[in-house]
Amino acid sequence: MNELELLKHIYATATAPSAEVPIPPGDDMAMVSVGGRSILVAIDQVVAGCHYDEAVTPLSLVGRKAITRCLSDVAAMAARPLVSLVAATLPVALGERRATELFDAVRETAEHYDCPLIGGDIAIYRQVAGPLVCSVAIMAEPTGLGPIRRAGARVGDRVYVTGVLGGTRADDGLGHHLLFEPRLAEARLLAETLGQRLHAMIDLSDGLGRDASHLAERSGVQIVFDAERIPCRSGAPWRQALSEGEDYELCFVATGEVPSTLEGIPVTAAGEVCRREPGAPLVVVRSGGRNLDATELGWEHRSP
Ligand SMILES: [Mg+2]
Secondary structure, eight states: BBHHHHHHHHHHHHHHOOTTOBBBTBBSEEEEEEETEEEEEEEEEEEEETTTTTOOOOOHHHHHHHHHHHHHHHHTTTHHHHHHHEEEEEEEEHHHHHHHHHHHHHHHHHHTOOEEEEEEEEEEEEESOOOOOEEEEEEEETTOOOOOOOOOTTTOOOOEEESOSOOOOOOTSSSSHHHOOOHHHHHHHHHHGGGGGGGEEHHHHHOHHHHHHHHHHTTTOOEEEGGGSSSSSOOOOOHHHHSOOOOOOOEEOOOOOOOOOEEEEEEEEEEEEOOOTTTSSSEEEEEETEEOOOOOSOOBBBOO
């Protein structure tokens, strides 16, 4: 099963956007208008064997990741988190002590990021054996300019990446993919600093190639990266940095001067926005004088 194909089907068959849903499915968060106020909503999940290795990962880090993955989508919109909800399905063998470790971490992480947990649901596999699944929904509010969307990149803009990419999963199964900081403060600082010059943004969960292709598609443009300018984590080749995923950094598109660091995190100009001819790839990487189609280099989620 292909996650992108399934998402396309869901978007195509979704109810048409209404005045109550100014941002429909297809961005990092949807936006609803409630009583004249705009609220952003998103849901994400962490699944044993898919998003972490259950043999080596402490439940405290699983609970942390369930919240921080969702907060990375809040960062992508330069929004401020409000509240969270959690729903978990647990193997019966997990036991009460480990289940408590999981939920304590969910609650503590949510509070740490000013996104208190206000409810949820727990189910336990009894008839069948299944993997631990922890789903988190977050509500957030736009700040300053309003939510920064995936659409808005213009020909001639530059494409920037925060931090370093690739090597997110260490040999022992642990590492950055469990311990990353969602770029909430950096995103809001960016929106404040650049104002209207910040044209589009996405967080990097599925790999720079695939995530940038979402930006390009929504904006109706082509993004061209320079392989030598992709900021790679030490030891990670650019192809890995482009395709591995779980970086949870920001990829944004802007015009004019852009700061070289945000809250101490490096910001790298890695590409540019170009006109996209019909049928041309959404994302291209220039390497050694050749143009490679990077659209399909991103990490594809598949069903376990
Ligand atoms: Mg996202």
